[in-house]
Amino acid sequence: MSTRIAIIGPGAIGGTLAALLQTRADLSVSLIARTPFAALSVEQPDGSVLSSSPPVLTTPSTPAEAFDWVFVATKAYDASSVAPWLNALLSPITKIAILQNGVEHRQRFAELVPAAQLLPVMVDLPAERTAPGVLRQRGPALLRVPADPLGEAFVALFADTAVDVKTSDDFLSVLWRKLTINAPGAVNALLDQPNHIVQQPAIAELMRGIMLEVITVANAEGAQLDPTLADKILASMRRAAPDGINSLHADRRAGRTMEVDARNGAVVRAGQRHGIPTPLNTMAVTLLTALQPKT
């Protein structure tokens, strides 16, 4: 009997992971989309394309047979719009994995999913969406989950796939480390410029300052991040594809709402809890919020 997985939000992350999971014959993957599409096409880092046509559902209803797993891979700001789906799909056996950036996965879904059925996932997977169902994976897919029974069951789903999934005994540090990578992406979104701007020394210095604020706040929250992390991240950003675009910047380019509250906003909130000033992240939040599309 196959393991049934539903992926809510088949965008850059949800769609790429769906394609990679479909390489396993014993998994049955359904997509839950807001904007429907007929086929999934994922260009991989080596240029090859994974094509498939999984079922795409668009209207919430309770399935005849419960899903074993539901992945939520929408932007953080779309969490409340997922509620009708979670209400329809949640069963006592269903595990819910939240694949989003930021550090507030549990808080964001506390009202929607019983804590014992919720698994936060750290996603490190550079991917871009060019049209509904049409995705480009830019680099390796790496996921990290807490070291508990849910985390171990999640790791097992990806056995024999091209996804690097592991549990971590220090998941708090894992999440904050990822937020340290994401926070300077606000500069790309503000300037509407891709990865290559990190080659400019003044921009790199600004990004470094943003990251050092995150590291200070992270450590106050109980994470264990070394300040040298900022320079390591800068070095890896310099090696990344010069035309690569982070997902916050992709949202700005597409005229969509930007995920600034879950990223730099989370840094500012945590800083306030500890009395730690975060002027650079605060400025990023203020400017990006002013740039948000009017609804």
Ligand SMILES: NC(=O)C1=CN([C@@H]2O[C@H](COP(=O)(O)OP(=O)(O)OC[C@H]3O[C@@H](n4cnc5c(N)ncnc54)[C@H](OP(=O)(O)O)[C@@H]3O)[C@@H](O)[C@H]2O)C=CC1
């Ligand atoms: N892209 C990247 O490189 C990375 C992204 N992340 C994180 O992963 C998360 C997802 O990002 P990403 O994949 O880039 O986002 P995308 O915008 O590419 O995809 C989000 C998808 O969710 C869909 N969606 C929104 N609301 C609903 C709903 N109520 N029901 C069904 N589908 C819905 C959107 O539909 P529609 O087509 O209508 O907009 C879209 O297809 C974010 O938290 C992001 O920060 C983490 C690491 C890397």
Ligand SMILES: CC(C)(CO)C(=O)C(=O)O
């Ligand atoms: C760091 C990066 C670019 C890929 O993992 C990301 O998290 C994003 O685009 O949101």
